[in-house]
Amino acid sequence: MAGTFIAKAQTTQAAPAAEAIKPETESVKAGFGSVKLNGLLQGWYQYDEGADPKGTFRLRRAEIKLSGDIIPEVAWWLMFDPATVREDTVRSTSIDDASVVTSVGRKSVLQDFAIRLKPVETLSLDVGQYKIPFGMEGLKSSSKLDFIDRAAMFSRFKWGDRRDIGATLRGDFHLGDAAIRPEVGVYNGEGQNRLDANGHKMTVGRLVLNPVTGLHLGAAHANNKVGADETKSAHTGFEAKYEIGPASVYGEYAFGESEGKNRRTYYITATCNVLDDLQLAARYDWFDPDTDKDDDAQTETTVGVNYFIAGNNAKMQLNYVFRGEEGDSINNDVLRANLQVSF
Numbered sequence: 026m027a028g029t030f031i032a033k034a035q036t037t038q039a040a041p042a043a044e045a046i047k048p049e050t051e052s053v054k055a056g057f058g059s060v061k062l063n064g065l066l067q068g069w070y071q072y073d074e075g076a077d078p079k080g081t082f083r084l085r086r087a088e089i090k091l092s093g094d095i096i097p098e099v100a101w102w103l104m105f106d107p108a109t110v111r112e113d114t115v116r117s118t119s120i121d122d123a124s125v126v127t128s129v130g131r132k133s134v135l136q137d138f139a140i141r142l143k144p145v146e147t148l149s150l151d152v153g154q155y156k157i158p159f160g161m162e163g164l165k166s167s168s169k170l171d172f173i174d175r176a177a178m179f180s181r182f183k184w185g186d187r188r189d190i191g192a193t194l195r196g197d198f199h200l201g202d203a204a205i206r207p208e209v210g211v212y213n214g215e216g217q218n219r220l221d222a223n224g225h226k227m228t229v230g231r232l233v234l235n236p237v238t239g240l241h242l243g244a245a246h247a248n249n250k251v252g253a254d255e256t257k258s259a260h261t262g263f264e265a266k267y268e269i270g271p272a273s274v275y276g277e278y279a280f281g282e283s284e285g286k287n288r289r290t291y292y293i294t295a296t297c298n299v300l301d302d303l304q305l306a307a308r309y310d311w312f313d314p315d316t317d318k319d320d321d322a323q324t325e326t327t328v329g330v331n332y333f334i335a336g337n338n339a340k341m342q343l344n345y346v347f348r349g350e351e352g353d354s355i356n357n358d359v360l361r362a363n364l365q366v367s368f
């Protein structure tokens with residue numbers, strides 16, 4: 026590589042006329058240290074029998090991530106997703122025959138803003154905004170998900186896969202082949218890019234153990250009071266995953282209180298790589314949004330095919346979700362397709 030580069034530089038010196046020709050490639054220089062650029066593009070088509078209209082295309086993610094090290098003990102990352110701001114979330118009303126915008130469903134495009142201090146190999150302190158340490162699937166990179174959408178614990182209850190502003194202390198300890206990874210954090214508890222609305226801080230703790238290769242066990246607890254009226258939000262979760270050869274089995278169970286209701290959910294997933302570039306996946310997901318109310322639990326049974334054109338860097342996913350209701354059954358099954366590239 027270096028030899029080729031020198032040879033080209035010598036060629037340029039030997040031929041001054043070439044100076045006017047723009048080089049074919051130019052590297053971007055970091056202001057300090059090194060900067061790495063990553064991206065994730067996900068385009069969906071969703072057909073939901075229970076929605077009106079039933080089918081729509083959606084730009085699900087357009088994540089742009091920059092990260093780097095200042096020195097080995099100080100790192101940082103920033104992530105934006107312009108796809109989170111949608112034009113159709115603007116609501117208006119008619120006042121004196123004039124249309125007035127009453128709310129703009131804005132969501133900050135700033136997803137991650139993190140500064141990591143790593144004074145020793147076994148400890149790191151992350152300050153800023155990023156996902157709180159709760160739940161296994163919620164913390165898995167969106168580019169590597171086995172299904173197009175996450176389980177109800179994250180997509181419905183929002184107990185994990187949610188960002189907040191604060192600080193997290195993470196440990197990474199090893200005893201032979203076993204790994205122990207505790208995480209504790211303190212956050213505003215109001216969500217993405219929001220100032221605190223009360224005198225309480227959200228506290229979250231998670232412990233992950235990898236006793237043997239392929240086995241992941243974890244538990245987490247989050248405690249919060251949300252908004253000026255200090256609505257209680259507290260939940261506890263358990264996670265387990267076992268990977269053997271081309272197959273994996275994993276699941277999570279969580280219960281707690283949020284928005285004044287007691288809730289409970291679990292899911293179990295199995296995946297198998299049947300070919301190098303083809304994976305089959307199935308998930309049974311159960312959630313009860315109010316355990317004190319009868320006949321309102323729901324299930325989502327998902328069957329999926331993942332076709333890897335180039336691993337998770339270019340893949341196609343197809344999911345069919347059979348939705349079930351504990352009470353009266355309704356037609357609301359969903360077909361979802363995802364085409365993604367990540368780099």
Ligand SMILES: [Ca+2]
Pocket residue numbers: 212213214215221222223224225226227250
């Ligand atoms: Ca708070």
